[in-house]
Amino acid sequence: xxxxxxxxxxRFDTAPDIYHAxxxxxxxxxxxxxxxxxxxxxxxxxxxxxxxxxxxKFSLLGGLTGFTTGMSMIWFTGxxxxxxxxxxxxxxxxxxxxxxxxxxxxxxTAFATIxxxxxxxxxxxxxxPVLKSKEILRGLDDxxxxxxxxxxxxxxxxxxxxxxxxxxxKEISELEA
Amino acid sequence: MxxxxxxxxxxxxxxxxxxxxxxxxxxxxxALVLGLVGLALTGAGVFVSGKAAAFSYLTGLVFWVAVxxxxxxLIMIHHVFDAGWSTVLRRQYENWVTCLPWLGLLxxxxxxxxxxxPGVIWKWTDPSYDLSQVGGHxxxxxxxxxxxxxxxxxxxxxxxxxxxxxxxxxxxxxxLRAHSVAQDTDGDxxxxxxNRFWTAVGLPFTALSMTLCVILWVKALDYxxxxxxxxxxxxxxxxxxxxxxxxxxxIWLWARGDYKGILNNNHMHSIGMLMFAFTVFWAYIxxxxxxLIYMANIPEETFWYSLREINSDGVFNTWGYVxxxxxxxxxxxxxxxxxxxxVKLSKTWLPRVGAFIATVVLVDMIYNVMPSLKNxxxxxxxxxxxxxxxxxxxxxxxxxxxxxxxxxxxxxTKLIPIRDPxxxxxxxxxx
Numbered sequence: 001x002x003x004x005x006x007x008x009x010x011r012f013d014t015a016p017d018i019y020h021a022x023x024x025x026x027x028x029x030x031x032x033x034x035x036x037x038x039x040x041x042x043x044x045x046x047x048x049x050x051x052x053x054x055x056x057k058f059s060l061l062g063g064l065t066g067f068t069t070g071m072s073m074i075w076f077t078g079x080x081x082x083x084x085x086x087x088x089x090x091x092x093x094x095x096x097x098x099x100x101x102x103x104x105x106x107x108x109t110a111f112a113t114i115x116x117x118x119x120x121x122x123x124x125x126x127x128x129p130v131l132k133s134k135e136i137l138r139g140l141d142d143x144x145x146x147x148x149x150x151x152x153x154x155x156x157x158x159x160x161x162x163x164x165x166x167x168x169x170k171e172i173s174e175l176e177a
Numbered sequence: 178m179x180x181x182x183x184x185x186x187x188x189x190x191x192x193x194x195x196x197x198x199x200x201x202x203x204x205x206x207x208a209l210v211l212g213l214v215g216l217a218l219t220g221a222g223v224f225v226s227g228k229a230a231a232f233s234y235l236t237g238l239v240f241w242v243a244v245x246x247x248x249x250x251l252i253m254i255h256h257v258f259d260a261g262w263s264t265v266l267r268r269q270y271e272n273w274v275t276c277l278p279w280l281g282l283l284x285x286x287x288x289x290x291x292x293x294x295p296g297v298i299w300k301w302t303d304p305s306y307d308l309s310q311v312g313g314h315x316x317x318x319x320x321x322x323x324x325x326x327x328x329x330x331x332x333x334x335x336x337x338x339x340x341x342x343x344x345x346x347x348x349x350x351x352x353l354r355a356h357s358v359a360q361d362t363d364g365d366x367x368x369x370x371x372n373r374f375w376t377a378v379g380l381p382f383t384a385l386s387m388t389l390c391v392i393l394w395v396k397a398l399d400y401x402x403x404x405x406x407x408x409x410x411x412x413x414x415x416x417x418x419x420x421x422x423x424x425x426x427x428i429w430l431w432a433r434g435d436y437k438g439i440l441n442n443n444h445m446h447s448i449g450m451l452m453f454a455f456t457v458f459w460a461y462i463x464x465x466x467x468x469l470i471y472m473a474n475i476p477e478e479t480f481w482y483s484l485r486e487i488n489s490d491g492v493f494n495t496w497g498y499v500x501x502x503x504x505x506x507x508x509x510x511x512x513x514x515x516x517x518x519x520v521k522l523s524k525t526w527l528p529r530v531g532a533f534i535a536t537v538v539l540v541d542m543i544y545n546v547m548p549s550l551k552n553x554x555x556x557x558x559x560x561x562x563x564x565x566x567x568x569x570x571x572x573x574x575x576x577x578x579x580x581x582x583x584x585x586x587x588x589x590t591k592l593i594p595i596r597d598p599x600x601x602x603x604x605x606x607x608x
Binding site for chain 2 (some may be wrong): 042056059087095096098099118
C-alpha cells in the first residue's frame, strides 16, 4: 500500500534558530504545524502565535458543576428526600452545605482540567506520523524540528520547502502518514 | 565570598531618587500635613462623639497597623523562602515599614486613656465598670467570664503587650531595612545572611505578638467572646492590605517611570497570584470562624455574630448588610476578578482591585471593632452614622503619617536592592 504524504519535517540546530523559524512559519499564515523540541523553549508559544489554552473553560464548567452538585446533594438528602432536624438547624442552609460544595468544586475542577487537557491535546495518541521517522530520536535529544502538515489549507510542497530553507533549516525530510 | 558583584549597573534606580528627591520631599510634607489635619479632626471628634470617636480612631489605627505588619510579613516571607522573583519589589515594603515606630507613638493615646480614663475603650481596664450601661448587669469585677480571664485582660498586660509588640516590630523592621540598604553600597553577602537571622527570629515573634496584641486591642473589646481564628483572621487581612498597597505603590512607580524596564508581566502575574491566594485564605479563615460558631451554637460565641445582624428586639440591623457586603465584596468579587489571567497582568486593573481590597479590609476592621460599642439595650450603634466621619479622619490621619514615613525613606534609598544576590534572577523573572 502506497504511503500517503503527511508533511514536511525540518531540522534546526539551536533554540534561537527554531524560535525565529517559528516566527516565519507563523507569519506565513500556516495553521496545522508544530514544533518539536527536546526541552521547553521559553517564548516559543508566542513565536508560534499560539493563543492561551482553552483548558480554563473546562475548569470553570467543572467547578460550577461541583458547586451545584454539592449544594443540591445536601438539599436533596436533608430537606427533600428525608427531612430531619439535626442540632436545631434548618433542613437546608447554604452554610453547612458549603464545605461539601467547596470540596466538590475543587474535585470536579481538577477532573475537568485533566479531562480538558486530554481532549484538547487529542490524548491518548498512540501513533503519530513523526514517530515513523528516525529523525524524531534526535528531536528528543539535541535537535529542533518544525513539522508542517500537508492538510494545512495553505500547504504547497515547493513553497513550504522554500520557506523552511529560507528560515535556515539544516535538513528537510518528507513524512509518511 | 565577602563581596558579591552585581551584574547590573548601580545607576539603575538611583536616578529617580536623586533627581526627584526634592519633589518627593514636598509630597512627604504634604502627606504629613494631611495626616496631622486628620488626626486633629479626630481629636476634635472626641469632644463631639466621645467614646465613639475613640473607637473610630482605634479602627483607623489598627487598619494601618495591619498594613504595616502585612508588609513586614511579606519581607520576612521573602527572606525565609530565599525568594528570587520578589527582590525588585521588596525595597518598597522596606520603605513602608519605617512607619511602625510612628504607629506605636500614635497608639500611645489609647494606652494613656486606659490608665487615665479606664473603661472608655476596653471595659476590663476598669473592674468597677457598670455593665448595665451596655445591656448587661453587675460590674466587670463581678463577671465570672472576666474573672477567669483576668490574668490576661488587665491594663498592665495591655501596656506591656503593646510596648513589646511595637518595640519588637520596629526593631525587626529597622534591621531588615538597614541590612538591605547597606548591601546596596558594599554588596556583602553577610547582609543577606543577617536578614535570614532576623527573619528566623522575627517570624515567630511577630506572629505571636501580633496575635496577642489584636486579641487585646480588638477581640477583647467584647471580652466574653472567644475565637481561635482571630489572630489568623487578622494576619490574612493584613497581608491582603499590604499586597494591595504594594501593587498600588509598584504601579505608581511604574507610571512615574522608575520601574520601566524592571517590572515585567511575570512580576504582575506573581503578585496577582498572591493576591488571589490570600483572598481564598481570608475566606477560608473567616468562613471557618463563622461556621464553627454557627455549628457549636454556644451563647458566649454566637452573641458576637447576633449583635452584628439583629438588635435585641429581633430587628435586622445595618451590620447584617455590612456582613453580607464582606461575604460578596471581600471574597466573591475579588475571587471572580482575580481568577482571570488578563486582570493579573493589567497595570490598570490590578491596582484598582488592590484599592478595592484595601477598602474592604478597612470595612472588615470596622465590622470587627465598631459594633462592640453598645447602647444601654446592648445593641450596636448603626453602621451609617457620624462615626464613619471619625473613621475617615483617622484613616487619613494615620495614613498620612505612614505615607510621610514611606516617602522619607523612599527618597533616601535606591529603588531596588541593586546588589542583592538574587537581583538578576528577579530582573529576568519568568514563568
